[in-house]
Amino acid sequence: MIPEHVGYEAPASAGEAVALLAAGDARVLAGGTWVVPELGSGVSRPAVVVDLRRAGLGAIEARGATVTIGATATYADLIASPVVRERLPLLHEMALGITGGWAIREQGTIGGSLAAARPSSDAPAVLVALGAVAHVASAGGGRAVPAAELLAGPMRSGLERGELLTALEVPVQAGTHGYVKLKRGWSSWPIATAAAIARDGVLQRLVLGGVAGRPVEVDPTTLAPEIGEPWEDELAPAAYRAAVAGPIAARAAAKATEG
Amino acid sequence: MELSLTIDGERRTAEVDPRMLLVEALRDAFGARGPKTGCLTGDCGACTVRVDGTIVKSCLKLAVAADGADVRTIAGLAGEDGLTPLQQAFWDEHAFQCGYCLSGMLFAAEDLLERTPSPTDAEIREALGGNLCRCTGYDTIVAAVRSVAR
Numbered sequence: 077m078i079p080e081h082v083g084y085e086a087p088a089s090a091g092e093a094v095a096l097l098a099a100g101d102a103r104v105l106a107g108g109t110w111v112v113p114e115l116g117s118g119v120s121r122p123a124v125v126v127d128l129r130r131a132g133l134g135a136i137e138a139r140g141a142t143v144t145i146g147a148t149a150t151y152a153d154l155i156a157s158p159v160v161r162e163r164l165p166l167l168h169e170m171a172l173g174i175t176g177g178w179a180i181r182e183q184g185t186i187g188g189s190l191a192a193a194r195p196s197s198d199a200p201a202v203l204v205a206l207g208a209v210a211h212v213a214s215a216g217g218g219r220a221v222p223a224a225e226l227l228a229g230p231m232r233s234g235l236e237r238g239e240l241l242t243a244l245e246v247p248v249q250a251g252t253h254g255y256v257k258l259k260r261g262w263s264s265w266p267i268a269t270a271a272a273i274a275r276d277g278v279l280q281r282l283v284l285g286g287v288a289g290r291p292v293e294v295d296p297t298t299l300a301p302e303i304g305e306p307w308e309d310e311l312a313p314a315a316y317r318a319a320v321a322g323p324i325a326a327r328a329a330a331k332a333t334e335g
Numbered sequence: 336m337e338l339s340l341t342i343d344g345e346r347r348t349a350e351v352d353p354r355m356l357l358v359e360a361l362r363d364a365f366g367a368r369g370p371k372t373g374c375l376t377g378d379c380g381a382c383t384v385r386v387d388g389t390i391v392k393s394c395l396k397l398a399v400a401a402d403g404a405d406v407r408t409i410a411g412l413a414g415e416d417g418l419t420p421l422q423q424a425f426w427d428e429h430a431f432q433c434g435y436c437l438s439g440m441l442f443a444a445e446d447l448l449e450r451t452p453s454p455t456d457a458e459i460r461e462a463l464g465g466n467l468c469r470c471t472g473y474d475t476i477v478a479a480v481r482s483v484a485r
Contacts, residue, residue, distance in 0.1 A: 078354035084399050108395040113376045116356060116394075127400055177465020178446050179383060179390045179439075262464040263378075 078115045083124035087131055090213055090242050096126045097238045098215035104128065104240060106148045106188040109180060133187070133242055136160060145244045147187025152178070154186065164246055166253040166271060170202045173257065175265050187241045190226060191233045193290075195307045196265045200227050201285025202255070203244065204293070205271035211243040220245070230289035230307065251275035254331025258286075258324055260311070267312045268320050270328035272296075277333050287321045294325050301325055338402055342367050343411030353399050357391075358382040360398035361408065369409035370438050373467075380439025380466030384408050390442045392465075409438040412445075420483050421445055430479035432470035439466035444480045452485045459484075 087093040096102055103122035105111045114120035133146040138159045145154070154160045154171040161168045174181050175198075189199035190210065203223040210226045212219050215238060223244065228234040235241060253273050257266040269285035279296040287303050294301045301321040306314035338351045342365055349364040356375075361367040361384070373381035375394045382393040385407040412419050418426065421444055431437050440463060447454055447462035454462070459480045460473070468476065 077352065077356065077359055080354075082354060084353060084397070086400070105397075105400075108397070108400075109377050112356065112395045112397060115397075116375055125397070127397070129400060175464070176377060177380065177443055178462060179380070179392045179443070180377060180465055182389045183377075183391055183395055262460050263467070 079118045080121055082115065082122060084127065085124055086127040086129055090131055090133060090240060093126050093128060093131050094213050094215055094238070094240050096124065097240055100124065102126045104191070106191075107150060107183040107185040109176075109184045110188065110192045110194070134185075138163060138248075139245075141248055143246050143248060145186055145246060147241045147243055148185045149187070150183065150185050151181040155181065163248045164206065166202060166206060166249055166255060166273065167246070169253070169255050170198045170271075173255075174198060175259075175263065177263075186244060190223060190244070191235060191241050193227050193229070193231055193233045195230050195289055196267070196286045196309070196311070198257070198266065198269055198285065201269055201283045201291035202271045203246070204291045205273060205281055205283040206246050206249060207281075208244045208246045210241055211245060212239050213242045214239045218242075224291065224293075227290045249273065251280060252332055252334075254328040254333075256324055256328040256331065258320055265311060268317060268324045270324045272325075272328040272332035274329075274332035279329050279333055282325055282329055282332075284321055284325060287317045287324075292321070296329070299325055299329055336399065338364070338398055340365065340401065340403075341405045343406075343408055351398050355398040357384075357386075357393040357396040357398045357401050357406075360401075361393065361406065364398075367406075367408050367410065369411075371435050373435070378465075378467065379436070380443065381435055383439040383442045383466075385442065390446045392439075409441060412441060419445075421448070421480070424479040424482045425476070428475045428479035428482060430471060430476040431468075436466055436468040436470075440468065440476055444476075447480070448484065454480070454484055456481065 101123040105127040133148045135146045136157045151171040208223040226234045256270045258268045259266045272282040282294040284292040306317040308314040339348045351360045351364040371381035373379035377395045
């Protein structure tokens with residue numbers, strides 16, 4: 077039970093949602109996998125919850141050289157989409173491996189994962205590897221910002237107060253990919269993830285997740301991760317993450333370049 | 336506030352606190368105590384139900400967001416003919432002891448078998464990955480699911 081009174085709104089459009097966000101102390105709710113536990117435990121105490129379930133932000137559309145994915149598209153939506161499977165196979169593979177079983181794939185959303193900015197979540201590093209651009213709406217208009225810039229730090233998105241993430245515009249994946257996760261058990265969160273993309277057997281891009289507070293771009297010519305301050309949590313200490321980053325990067329690079 | 340749900344085929348209405356999670360409304364306002372309250376973080380799966388046909392962890396859903404939904408709980412699995420083949424397999428293979436995790440295990444397994452009628456053991460374990468059981472060590476659960484796979 078949420079400990080204190082909280083308002084609840086389920087707007088029928090992104091415009092209505094933005095108006096509600098502009099009005100005051102609001103928390104956006106999408107799939108609920110992060111926000112509902114935070115509301116229930118009292119960690120998050122907004123005046124009003126703005127639930128996007130009726131806002132019509134879940135569509136997935138191919139548009140020439142990019143794929144537009146609505147912020148509330150669930151992992152199950154990504155898995156079921158032929159557009160994602162054919163044009164963004166890295167994202168398809170990532171969605172199939174989300175922690176928490178099929179129920180979480182039906183509930184968790186791609187936009188929610190980006191906004192939650194959890195270091196160990198799969199989506200942030202994969203979206204950065206794919207060069208995704210986030211579309212953000214607000215009462216003052218809107219902006220398009222690279223996914224990497226929307227990840228301000230651990231559990232901290234770069235969304236300003238009153239801003240709503242509405243969609244992700246992802247360039248069609250050009251080349252083969254490799255995706256590697258290091259985790260201890262079937263139901264465990266990944267300790268480290270690596271997403272690599274190669275073209276004609278040559279590595280183009282490699283991004284690590286879980287090893288630092290934000291996704292880490294790795295120079296594809298050296299494959300030597302520069303992590304800065306490694307992430308640390310109950311799954312693994314900083315020194316462990318620093319030690320596994322290189323090998324995980326090499327595995328993903330090998331998968332991507334071998335096609 | 337008033338919340339209307341169809342629970343295991345029966346259309347019902349109850350007065351709920353708008354701050355309630357769906358699992359709390361089901362248990363405390365409607366008396367449907369099949370789904371259990373476990374971790375409240377989406378990790379353990381004990382609160383699993385179907386909402387409009389889709390398996391969900393009902394601790395991750397606000398009750399107010401489910402108004403009008405068709406909810407199926409573990410109590411609605413068995414029909415007049417008795418246990419479902421999957422439930423019977425759990426019984427036969429000793430796939431549960433205390434039963435707290437059963438909602439999650441049965442719904443996750445049922446959902447897997449609908450999409451993948453002949454799963455490998457790895458696929459079974461992967462599909463059950465969002466559910467925690469502290470009694471069995473999981474092997475008997477995997478055996479039960481395997482025994483009803485085609």
